[in-house]
Amino acid sequence: MIVLRSVGKFFGLAGIRLGFVWAEEALLQRLAVLQDDWSVSHPARWAGKLALADTAWQKQQRARLITAGARLRNCLQTAYPRTEIQSSALFAYSAMANAREEYERLARQGVLVRYFSGQETLRFGLPQEESDWQRLEYALGNRGFVGRCRKLGSVNL
Structure with a gap:
């Protein structure tokens, strides 16, 4: 199984080019060979770190999105x-x-x-x-x- 996540839409951070992939290690290694280098800017890393750490806000955002x-x-x-x-x-x-x-x-x-x-x-x-x-x-x-x-x-x- 592969799980892909993007920070931009859920967190309301339009333009942030930051995403994640979760998978078994063997599959991640195969994906790494196929992926071009893509640097992540410092502001994107900083905003992503803050957004991912704020679990209370994430819960509130999930509820807001479901309602909206x-x-x-x-x-x-x-x-x-x-x-x-x-x-x-x-x-x-x-x-x-x-x-x-x-x-x-x-x-x-x-x-x-x-x-x-x-x-x-x-x-x-x-x-x-x-x-x-x-x-x-x-x-x-x-x-x-x-x-x-x-x-x-x-x-x-």
């Missing part, structure tokens, strides 16, 4: 009732026939999502601030959606 992910899924499922929403703690995906049109419409409203042209899919990231949630709700509201992007109760881990 459920909120996003609920919001999108209500806005797009005939569309399957697939989600994780960080993203929600929606395949729709008019994905390009919806991507452009949302962009005009100040909501930037990722458009995957080959699959006609949109990927929504988690809004960070309450004002971001409100902007998403407003943009979805412009298509006849009556607000369902409300805060959900928090998760205790």
